[in-house]
Amino acid sequence: MRVEQLSNEDSPVPRPQVGPNTRLAHGPYDPRSQHGFVNPPVVHGSTVLFASTETLRNRARATFSYGLSGTPTTKALEDALSELEGSAGTILLPSGLAAVSVPLMAFLSAGDHCLVVDSVYYPTRRFCDGTLSRLGVEVEYFDPHIGEGIAGLMRPETKVVFIEAPGSNTFEIMDVRAVSDAAHACGAVTMMDNTWATPLFFRPLDHGVDLSIHALTKYPGGHSDVMMGSVSANNATYGRLRDTQMQIGVNAAPDDTYLVLRGLKTMGIRLERHRDSALALAQWLEGREDVADVLHPALPSFPGHALWRRQFSGASGLFAFRLKGEARTAASFLDALRLFGLGYSWGGHESLAVPVDLSDRTIAKSSGDGALIRLQVGLEDVIDLKADLEAGFAAANTL
Structure with missing residues (x-):
């Protein structure tokens, strides 16, 4: 398929019939806008020059007016992320945690009430319990399995419901639509950390979420060499989100942005490898006598499997398992690993x-005995990863 078929002079969005890997490979960027080069240029710049005083006065209408508000690179x-998310717009931030904190600050004020799922990423909890609490926001944590029952926790002053699915480290699956509908019925905005699935495997805005948050550090970057975050928002929330970003004065650096743009090109095929290898290892671990439990949503044995399949x-490539034994056993297991x-x-x-470590949680502590270990399964050969884990089990079993 030619690039011309994927681009439109009036709109950067490719035609909807193309598949996900085609979208990732080509994106909304049009090479014709840059002399045919297939990748966007890396623009280092702060000052933008205007043709006249009139255009200077009306710079708010310009595509680019100052480096902080964006460049052709950002x-x-x-545009690429907005297309993948189906959003009205996307902002970029220098880390995944910044992608969590900026939208929370955009929609919360002193005296507000914020509901946060108890299985949330720990740095998110630290921000909520630290900065948000200091600013006068009351934060309350809820059970990830609550579903539409979250309506019972809503108050007139509840302004944000923050969710993450699957849950961090313990991988609980929640009914995203039910939670979003209940929140909206009470006038609250919903935000979701969707880093685990990426928009290739789950699009939060299609399930009623207002703002979709990603640590681009993870799968979009894909090579452990860049830190960045993004927030993609619907029409109702994008304007306030972008305005808050500009008030705070933070955006992404051009070289980091380029690395994520490059990573997006191969994210689809990399995710397939991560997915297949992780599931193969999860199934293998599930059959071992020295493993108490495997926490992977794609396993039929996982408590939230049916809900995961529905959404x-x-x-x-991220999941966890519970090793029989306690911390000492887990340390021996981990110290024996090489790959x-x-x-x-x-x-x-x-x-x-x-x-x-789940000691920060108040509700979603995860049932079961044994030491919980989280695995990030990379792109190595599964047979080699199994051998490495075997060495870990051998070391743990000598205690």
Whole structure:
């Protein structure tokens, strides 16, 4: 298919009949706008010159007016993500955590009430319990399985419901539509951290969510060499989101933006590999006597599997399992690994393993005995990853 068939002079959005990998490979960027080069240029710039005093006075109408508000590089990534999300617009931020904090600050004020799922990413909880609380926002955590029952927690002052699905580390699946509908019925805005699934496997805005949040550090970047976040919003919330971003004065750097643009090109095929390898390992782990439980939504044995299948079109490479034994056993297991590195983050080409601490939670503590270990399954060969895990089990079983 030719690029011309994917582009339109009046709209950057490709025709809807093309598949996800075609969209990722071509995106809404039109090479004809840059002398035929297939990738957008990396624009380093602050000052934008105007042709006249009239255009200077009316700079709010200009596509670009100052480096902070955007460049051709950032616009290319914003457009690509908005297309994938089906959103009215997207903002870029220098980290995934910034992509969490900026929309929360955009829609919350002193005296407001914010509902946050208890299985949320720990840095999100730290921001809520720290900065939001200090600014006079009351934060309340809720059970990820609450569904439409969240209506019972809503108050007149509830302005935001923040969700994450699957839940961080324990992978609970929630009914996103039910929670969003209940929140909207009470006048609240819904936000979702969708980093695990990416918009290829789940599009929050299609399920009633107002703002979709991603750590682009993970699968879109894909190579463990960049930090960035994004927030894609619907028509009702995009204007306030963008205005808050500009009030705070934060955007993404051009070189980092280019790395994510490059990563997007192969995200689809990388995700397929992450998905298949992780599921193969999860199934293998489920059959081991030294494993108490495997927390992977795509396994039929997982408590939320049916709900996951109803909402998601795929699974990524992150899941957890419960090793029989306690912290000492887990340390021996982890220290024996060689291919699985001991490090945080995920979504990159390399496999990682970390112990999970759920002591910050008040509700979603996850049932079961044993040490919880989270695996990020990379792009290595599954047979080699199995051998590495075997070495870990051998070390743990010698205790």
